[in-house]
Amino acid sequence: MSLSEFLLNKSYFKVKMHPIASNHFKIISKVNGVKGLFILDTGASTTFVDLKLEDKFKLTSHPSVVKASGAGRDKIDTLISKNNTLSIGGWIKTRFPIALIDLSYVNDAFESINTSPVDGIIGADILKKGFAVIDYEKRYLYLKHS
Numbered sequence: 001m002s003l004s005e006f007l008l009n010k011s012y013f014k015v016k017m018h019p020i021a022s023n024h025f026k027i028i029s030k031v032n033g034v035k036g037l038f039i040l041d042t043g044a045s046t047t048f049v050d051l052k053l054e055d056k057f058k059l060t061s062h063p064s065v066v067k068a069s070g071a072g073r074d075k076i077d078t079l080i081s082k083n084n085t086l087s088i089g090g091w092i093k094t095r096f097p098i099a100l101i102d103l104s105y106v107n108d109a110f111e112s113i114n115t116s117p118v119d120g121i122i123g124a125d126i127l128k129k130g131f132a133v134i135d136y137e138k139r140y141l142y143l144k145h146s
Contacts, residue, residue, distance in 0.1 A: 001073055003137070004135070013143050015141040016139065017040060017139045021037075021115050022113060022115060024041065025040045026038065029122060031098065032057055033060055036057065036120060039106075040134075044124060046121035048100065049098055050103040050104075050107075053120075054079075061082035063079060066122075076100045077102075078100065079101075080098075081094075082095075106118065
């Protein structure tokens with residue numbers, strides 16, 4: 001039995017991952033019913049949407065005391081939007097909080113390597129909730145609805 005067959009028999013949803021030049025994978029996700037392109041980042045603790053896309057994804061945000069940080073030294077101001085619906089393939093999570101940050105630095109980096117911009121980042125919060133299994137060789141993400 002293959003990994004895919006095993007996981008599908010265990011009620012996992014199979015989601016195609018698309019490699020990009022930065023060595024990340026892009027996946028198509030929906031936030032509040034609106035489709036977007038997100039990178040999968042296992043090192044990001046939180047799922048983010050670009051601050052400029054708040055209206056597109058029907059997010060209602062509030063200031064957050066939490067500051068985001070990445071590989072650099074600077075802390076990034078965040079907003080938080082609660083009670084959202086996030087769907088990735090057939091996997092759906094409701095009442096899910098999503099952080100909003102300025103992703104222009106990420107998209108500027110992608111532009112410099114001729115990669116199209118992303119709307120957000122799928123982080124470890126989703127991967128944990130979905131009991132994620134990543135098949136890097138076949139380029140699939142598997143998520144289980146709990």
